Amino acid sequence: MLGAMLHEAWQAMGANRLRTGLTMLGMVIGVGAVVLMMAIGQGAQYAVAQTISSMGSNIFVVLSGYTAVGGVRSGGGSAPTLNVADADAIAELDGVDTVAPVHWGSVQMVHGANNWNAAVNGTTPAYLDARSWPLAEGHSFTDSDVRAATRVALIGRTVAENLFGEEPPVGKTFRIGQAPFVVLGVLASKGQNLDGRDQDDLVVMPYTTAQRKVFGTAFQGSVRQILVKATSSEAMPALEKSIEALLRQRHRLRESADNDFTLRNLAAVADSAAETARVMSMLLGAIASVSLLVGGIGIMNIMLVSVTERTREIGIRLAIGARQREILLQFLLEAIIISVIGCLVGLSLGVGGALLVGYLTKTAVVVSGSAALAAFAVAASVGVFFGYYPAHKAARLDPIEALRYQ
Amino acid sequence: MALITIEGMSKSYVTAAGPFLALKQVSLSVEPGEFVAIMGPSGSGKSTFMNLLGCLDRPDAGHYLLDGQRIDALTPDELAAIRNRTIGFVFQGFNLLPRMSLEDNVALPLVYRGLDRETRRARAREMLAKVGLDGYAASLPSRISGGQQQRVAIARALVNHPRLILADEPTGNLDSHTSQDIMTLFTALNAEGITVILVTHEPDIAACARRQVRFLDGEIVEDSLTPRQENALC
Ligand SMILES: Nc1ncnc2c1ncn2[C@@H]1O[C@H](COP(=O)(O)OP(=O)(O)O)[C@@H](O)[C@H]1O
Ligand SMILES: [Mg+2]
Numbered sequence: 001m002l003g004a005m006l007h008e009a010w011q012a013m014g015a016n017r018l019r020t021g022l023t024m025l026g027m028v029i030g031v032g033a034v035v036l037m038m039a040i041g042q043g044a045q046y047a048v049a050q051t052i053s054s055m056g057s058n059i060f061v062v063l064s065g066y067t068a069v070g071g072v073r074s075g076g077g078s079a080p081t082l083n084v085a086d087a088d089a090i091a092e093l094d095g096v097d098t099v100a101p102v103h104w105g106s107v108q109m110v111h112g113a114n115n116w117n118a119a120v121n122g123t124t125p126a127y128l129d130a131r132s133w134p135l136a137e138g139h140s141f142t143d144s145d146v147r148a149a150t151r152v153a154l155i156g157r158t159v160a161e162n163l164f165g166e167e168p169p170v171g172k173t174f175r176i177g178q179a180p181f182v183v184l185g186v187l188a189s190k191g192q193n194l195d196g197r198d199q200d201d202l203v204v205m206p207y208t209t210a211q212r213k214v215f216g217t218a219f220q221g222s223v224r225q226i227l228v229k230a231t232s233s234e235a236m237p238a239l240e241k242s243i244e245a246l247l248r249q250r251h252r253l254r255e256s257a258d259n260d261f262t263l264r265n266l267a268a269v270a271d272s273a274a275e276t277a278r279v280m281s282m283l284l285g286a287i288a289s290v291s292l293l294v295g296g297i298g299i300m301n302i303m304l305v306s307v308t309e310r311t312r313e314i315g316i317r318l319a320i321g322a323r324q325r326e327i328l329l330q331f332l333l334e335a336i337i338i339s340v341i342g343c344l345v346g347l348s349l350g351v352g353g354a355l356l357v358g359y360l361t362k363t364a365v366v367v368s369g370s371a372a373l374a375a376f377a378v379a380a381s382v383g384v385f386f387g388y389y390p391a392h393k394a395a396r397l398d399p400i401e402a403l404r405y406q
Numbered sequence: 407m408a409l410i411t412i413e414g415m416s417k418s419y420v421t422a423a424g425p426f427l428a429l430k431q432v433s434l435s436v437e438p439g440e441f442v443a444i445m446g447p448s449g450s451g452k453s454t455f456m457n458l459l460g461c462l463d464r465p466d467a468g469h470y471l472l473d474g475q476r477i478d479a480l481t482p483d484e485l486a487a488i489r490n491r492t493i494g495f496v497f498q499g500f501n502l503l504p505r506m507s508l509e510d511n512v513a514l515p516l517v518y519r520g521l522d523r524e525t526r527r528a529r530a531r532e533m534l535a536k537v538g539l540d541g542y543a544a545s546l547p548s549r550i551s552g553g554q555q556q557r558v559a560i561a562r563a564l565v566n567h568p569r570l571i572l573a574d575e576p577t578g579n580l581d582s583h584t585s586q587d588i589m590t591l592f593t594a595l596n597a598e599g600i601t602v603i604l605v606t607h608e609p610d611i612a613a614c615a616r617r618q619v620r621f622l623d624g625e626i627v628e629d630s631l632t633p634r635q636e637n638a639l640c
Contacts, residue, residue: 015505316501321515321518323486
């Protein structure tokens with residue numbers, strides 16, 4: 001029975017190939033768009049999640065302000081308001097896991113014929129821990145390197161490639177100005193940060209070395225930022241308050257005075273980035289769903305036309321004993337076949353398109369089996385949903401009225 | 407017991423000029439194995455009556471007992487089952503499905519009866535052979551003549567072994583030679599014991615039947631038994 005009906009549905013569709021094909025095309029485009037957009041949206045979410053995990057988790061960044069002289073901010077020449085002693089004091093607070101003061105700048109480096117300009121972060125060995133940043137090769141510097149301001153450095157992947165090319169960098173030296181620096185280790189690659197900057201284009205060294213031997217800072221012991229890693233995300237709200245209170249007290253700020261530092265919760269930044277990606281992903285999906293809906297309406301439209309065209313045929317079938325549910329099933333089957341085939345084609349085109357987009361734009365696309373399954377389920381239900389009304393209409397025809405139809 | 411008992415059956419149509427009474431309190435009884443010709447001028451209500459007999463339409467009033475079963479109260483699906491098994495309907499315009507092979511056309515009532523593919527094939531071929539179209543199983547209806555199409559339609563009507571064949575001007579679209587073939591077929595079927603009721607304009611076709619019922623303006627005006635005549639076209 002069902003076999004005979006499938007056969008008939010197939011024949012009916014074959015009798016009007018162009019129309020069947022165009023109706024299917026509506027579904028192909030709808031499903032293809034949904035799959036493609038979901039892949040791009042999920043890819044964006046995945047990329048953001050990757051970046052967020054590369055920032056290190058549960059991190060505060062305390063940025064220094066500058067001392068105001070006579071109410072005028074005097075810019076680069078004045079001392080940063082944060083110093084290493086502030087970092088040490090923060091380390092004593094409850095809920096703190098690791099603290100790393102950071103002094104940064106940018107320098108020109110030379111190795112043989114190679115020149116490279118990169119950011120230098122002068123800090124303590126705790127920095128790698130705070131940022132959950134392992135070394136790919138070599139070893140880190142130590143606290144005694146910090147005390148002695150030795151000329152040692154860890155370099156990022158980008159710096160290593162540009163300065164040393166194919167050579168293994170560990171143990172080699174590069175120069176800043178005339179001074180030689182020994183490469184102790186190479187940082188594991190982290191890729192871009194949320195702003196799209198290359199995090200691997202970086203040199204890390206003891207802050208003492210950076211201040212005394214690289215930048216020649218006038219204000220020894222002052223730092224531009226302090227990285228604070230909390231023990232857990234639950235500890236962060238309380239810690240944020242206590243860091244602020246501690247620094248205000250240490251900087252002897254009056255009740256009415258503004259903070260002379262900025263406290264940024266990277267987790268909050270990350271959350272909002274993730275939320276943005278999620279919303280974008282949903283928006284893409286919603287827009288694509290509209291085309292799926294249009295495809296479904298196309299099926300309904302064609303099925304209505306088909307029912308009208310085949311009224312006489314329906315009359316004949318009823319006259320020789322077809323029951324209402326058999327007529328219903330016949331038209332429903334056609335709608336479902338159209339939507340399922342359209343869906344399969346759309347699915348493969350969508351996946352192919354997603355991979356192509358990923359390849360061409362070098363962005364992440366995520367084709368998940370569950371998304372494909374969902375698209376398939378939706379397409380089948382679209383077929384049933386939009387095919388039901390025309391099929392119902394066909395099934396409810398009066399035999400004699402249908403037979404009289406010309 | 408009568409195969410068909412009809413009492414006080416009326417049917418009216420809605421027209422632009424208001425309701426039109428096409429059938430007025432008609433009563434008729436047909437015994438199993440009868441061969442009835444229904445005659446009358448165009449517009450006298452013959453087709454209306456046949457459609458009611460064939461359970462394709464519902465009367466406004468009256469009772470219809472078919473094979474001891476009351477038809478008035480049945481659901482659409484119960485009526486479908488009767489059309490499928492008890493009645494075989496033959497139309498003036500053949501009403502074959504144009505995209506299907508002759509075999510599939512003949513087998514279609516068996517699909518709705520729920521029989522399996524092999525049985526359907528065998529029965530359809532058997533019926534095609536019975537109407538003299540053995541070699542045409544795979545042909546499409548458009549490839550054969552009107553007379554052959556009507557034979558296929560008769561094969562389809564017979565495929566479920568109905569007790570009753572209803573034919574509304576089955577030779578209306580055919581020339582007299584082909585008509586004679588069709589009438590010979592009906593006569594043979596009647597000889598097998600199948601009750602045949604057919605509508606016709608032509609006296610020499612009506613002469614094949616042993617009973618003639620004449621309609622005029624929605625009423626039966628004559629109901630006579632005549633022995634088979636010499637001029638009969640069968
Ligand atoms: N669907 C219909 N709507 C309105 N009037 C109809 C319809 N079918 C038949 N009639 C009218 O009912 C009368 C009987 O028609 P019909 O039964 O077809 O007559 P016959 O078959 O004897 O020629 C005719 O006058 C015809 O015009
Ligand atoms: Mg008529």
